[in-house]
Amino acid sequence: MKCALVRPDGGTVCAERHPTDAGRGPDAVVDAILDVAEGLAGKARADGFEPLALGVAVPGVIDEAAGVAVWSANVGFRDVPLRDLAVARLGLPTALGHDVRVGGLAEARLGAGRGTGHVLFVAIGTGIAAAHVVDGSAATGAHGAAGEIGHILVRPGGPRCGCGRRGCLEAVASASAIARRYAELTGGPATAAEVADRAADGDAAAVRVWAEAVEALADGLATGQSLFDVETVVVGGGLAQAGPRLFDPLRAALHERMTFHREPRLVAAALGDEAGCLGAALLALDSLEK
Secondary structure, three states: OEEEEEOOOOOEEEEEEOOOOHHHOHHHHHHHHHHHHHHHHHHHHHOOOOOOOEEEEEOOEEEOOOOEEEEEOOOOEEEEOHHHHHHHHHOOOEEEEEHHHHHHHHHHHOOOOOOOOEEEEEEEOOOEEEEEEEOOEEOOOOOOOOOOHHHOEOOOOOOEOOOOOEOEHHHHHOHHHHHHHHHHHHOOOOOHHHHHHHHHOOOHHHHHHHHHHHHHHHHHHHHHHHHHOOOEEEEEOHHHHHOHHHHHHHHHHHHHHOOOOOOOEEEEOOOHHHHHHHHHHHHHHHHHOO
């Protein structure tokens, strides 16, 4: 769990990491979140500052309007009224958001998409998800499930996705999918980062796997551009650490797919693992203005 005290201007006062206690069940995760938040609030007061609000970001399906974590496979949340629990415990105005959406919010307003009105933030790690940010606000969707770009069907009949369907973008081009595909071809284990390195060194299997992933990502991003017509696509998550090995072929493949749509600027995320905390803080501050 990453947490921070953040100033209204987006500057980080202090940042911490704590275990989530996910192995002990969802109630323990809630307790851990609230314990950490309470500790940070106390630290701020000890330094002479009064906390304005609390922002919490979690994975899964989030009903931001109701402040409820509807569903999360990672931590076992099922209809957890996290916002109300936080307000009762800390007495602070609280905003609850989706982890990727708040990351996108931060990148759009403070990071690689700053100064751009329409941004698509795509996080590529063990899974793939996105946030569509327009004029500084991230779309949540009617049911809190907007941005699931990882479940765009790009390879019908392809590898089975965790959602149960075959051929989703996440099942072909996420870091875990790249590692799995390489193991299928070679019989040996490798991380996505190692596959990228081996592809650069000319390993035939790695070259094939990396190319398959890039082509699938380009299909997914082209679909996203058809839907959202953004100025900038910001790519973050672990796979973005591949740098030019990812971005150079991905830009070329995306360019090939553009017809009448304007090609978006494709850039790497700038905020790293600070994005979640900064975005949660922005969400909390925004909630004070509503």
